[in-house]
Amino acid sequence: MDNIPQATVRRLSLYCRYLEKKEVEGGNFISSRELGDGIGTNAAQVRKDLCFFDRFGTPGRGYPVSFLRRRLLAILGIKDQTWRVAVIGAGKLGCALVGYGGFNRQGFEFVALLDNNPEKFGRVYGALRVEDSARLDEIVTRRRVDIAMLTVPAPAAQGVLDNLTAVGVRAVLNFAPANLDIPAQVAVRNVDLAVELEGLSFFLVGLRSRSDNP
Amino acid sequence: MDNIPQATVRRLSLYCRYLEKKEVEGGNFISSRELGDGIGTNAAQVRKDLCFFDRFGTPGRGYPVSFLRRRLLAILGIKDQTWRVAVIGAGKLGCALVGYGGFNRQGFEFVALLDNNPEKFGRVYGALRVEDSARLDEIVTRRRVDIAMLTVPAPAAQGVLDNLTAVGVRAVLNFAPANLDIPAQVAVRNVDLAVELEGLSFFLVGLRSRSDNP
DNA sequence: CTATGTGAAGGCCTTCACAGCG
DNA sequence: CGCTGTGAAGGCCTTCACATAG
Numbered sequence: 001m002d003n004i005p006q007a008t009v010r011r012l013s014l015y016c017r018y019l020e021k022k023e024v025e026g027g028n029f030i031s032s033r034e035l036g037d038g039i040g041t042n043a044a045q046v047r048k049d050l051c052f053f054d055r056f057g058t059p060g061r062g063y064p065v066s067f068l069r070r071r072l073l074a075i076l077g078i079k080d081q082t083w084r085v086a087v088i089g090a091g092k093l094g095c096a097l098v099g100y101g102g103f104n105r106q107g108f109e110f111v112a113l114l115d116n117n118p119e120k121f122g123r124v125y126g127a128l129r130v131e132d133s134a135r136l137d138e139i140v141t142r143r144r145v146d147i148a149m150l151t152v153p154a155p156a157a158q159g160v161l162d163n164l165t166a167v168g169v170r171a172v173l174n175f176a177p178a179n180l181d182i183p184a185q186v187a188v189r190n191v192d193l194a195v196e197l198e199g200l201s202f203f204l205v206g207l208r209s210r211s212d213n214p
Numbered sequence: 215m216d217n218i219p220q221a222t223v224r225r226l227s228l229y230c231r232y233l234e235k236k237e238v239e240g241g242n243f244i245s246s247r248e249l250g251d252g253i254g255t256n257a258a259q260v261r262k263d264l265c266f267f268d269r270f271g272t273p274g275r276g277y278p279v280s281f282l283r284r285r286l287l288a289i290l291g292i293k294d295q296t297w298r299v300a301v302i303g304a305g306k307l308g309c310a311l312v313g314y315g316g317f318n319r320q321g322f323e324f325v326a327l328l329d330n331n332p333e334k335f336g337r338v339y340g341a342l343r344v345e346d347s348a349r350l351d352e353i354v355t356r357r358r359v360d361i362a363m364l365t366v367p368a369p370a371a372q373g374v375l376d377n378l379t380a381v382g383v384r385a386v387l388n389f390a391p392a393n394l395d396i397p398a399q400v401a402v403r404n405v406d407l408a409v410e411l412e413g414l415s416f417f418l419v420g421l422r423s424r425s426d427n428p
Numbered sequence: 429c430t431a432t433g434t435g436a437a438g439g440c441c442t443t444c445a446c447a448g449c450g
Numbered sequence: 451c452g453c454t455g456t457g458a459a460g461g462c463c464t465t466c467a468c469a470t471a472g
Contacts, residue, residue, distance in 0.1 A: 002420075009413050013409040075416070092313045103411065171414040177316070179253050185421075189413055189414060192227075193317070194231075196403045197297075198230075199223050199224060200387060201290055201297055201322075204297070204360060205291035
């Protein structure tokens, strides 16, 4: 029971979000149909995803909302667990992320904001001061950082990633538009806005040519 | 020659990025092998992706770097074309995006920054002033907005999306953690940081349990 | 002899369909 | 009778393998 598709894991997060809404509204049971509709997939997919883990449902009734939500949170590792997050790169994006309160709400806590530019040292964003990224090793170790967000310029990204993994960080959310060499045993998720925008551009070009030659 | 996999489109962006680097370094030809290694895939995948569109290569030599890059830019719709982007939601993230210069570099230009909070009207970020999102229709039309970035709170996202599509916007990059109903003929790409973080959390939990019970 | 272009094979994820439970 | 759990079928994307071009 190990090889869970990435796509399934992504949907688990969406299920949790929908279940939270449903729980607040006071729903007790939810069908795979409704849960699927709610996140933009279908009932069979929901049942398949969930049965990777356990039998959460009751035939004829559906899934108990609150119970299912707690179980999924546990599976995702954000129940009774707060991951400690460091942001490397105190540019506009890094500072915006630290200032955003939405993550603290559930399971994640910012514990460091680093940059290599001395002019930024000491500036305060959210609950953090900018500190010197030359002290990355020490800070990451002492604050027991679990996850790093990489918001440095692309040319610096590989070096920082190597430093992070050398100190034991095993999970990285990378915002730099760089093609990183990813060490084994490390998970890197890329958030690449240029790729997303260019995907939209490609879609628009297709639309246009289809309406030009109908 | 129509049904291009999303995955292929995403890789096109990465190919372009790698080719740009290669072109600057003065490379004339590049093999599918090198291009694949460069973006973290393999040679066969590169050839398959490219041959959806044309025969760009020369057997025995590889692909002409500069030529291939220009052709891919054209396919992605970012050669001789600048898409006009509006950001809806002048929170920390929206303002950081507008202030980030990286997109203007190629193919995208910010033309509006809207919010519904009167206290923010008139504040300047990058080259833009915050304007009233009540005037969305007029502004989007007059400035010929092609793409919208949604950086509003989740509960507001669906309403804004509906407004945008009503005025003819067909491409949206959504940052709100909301399960949106997406109208037909509209492309929405979601950038969902909670989903990414929770994916990393899931990975870390898996790592831990595997090292506990080896 | 090297490297592309491409049908065929393979693998992974989604969808189907139905047995079985409440 | 409704809805879950799940093997089987289907579809899409990736990888293979080789004919072909330079």
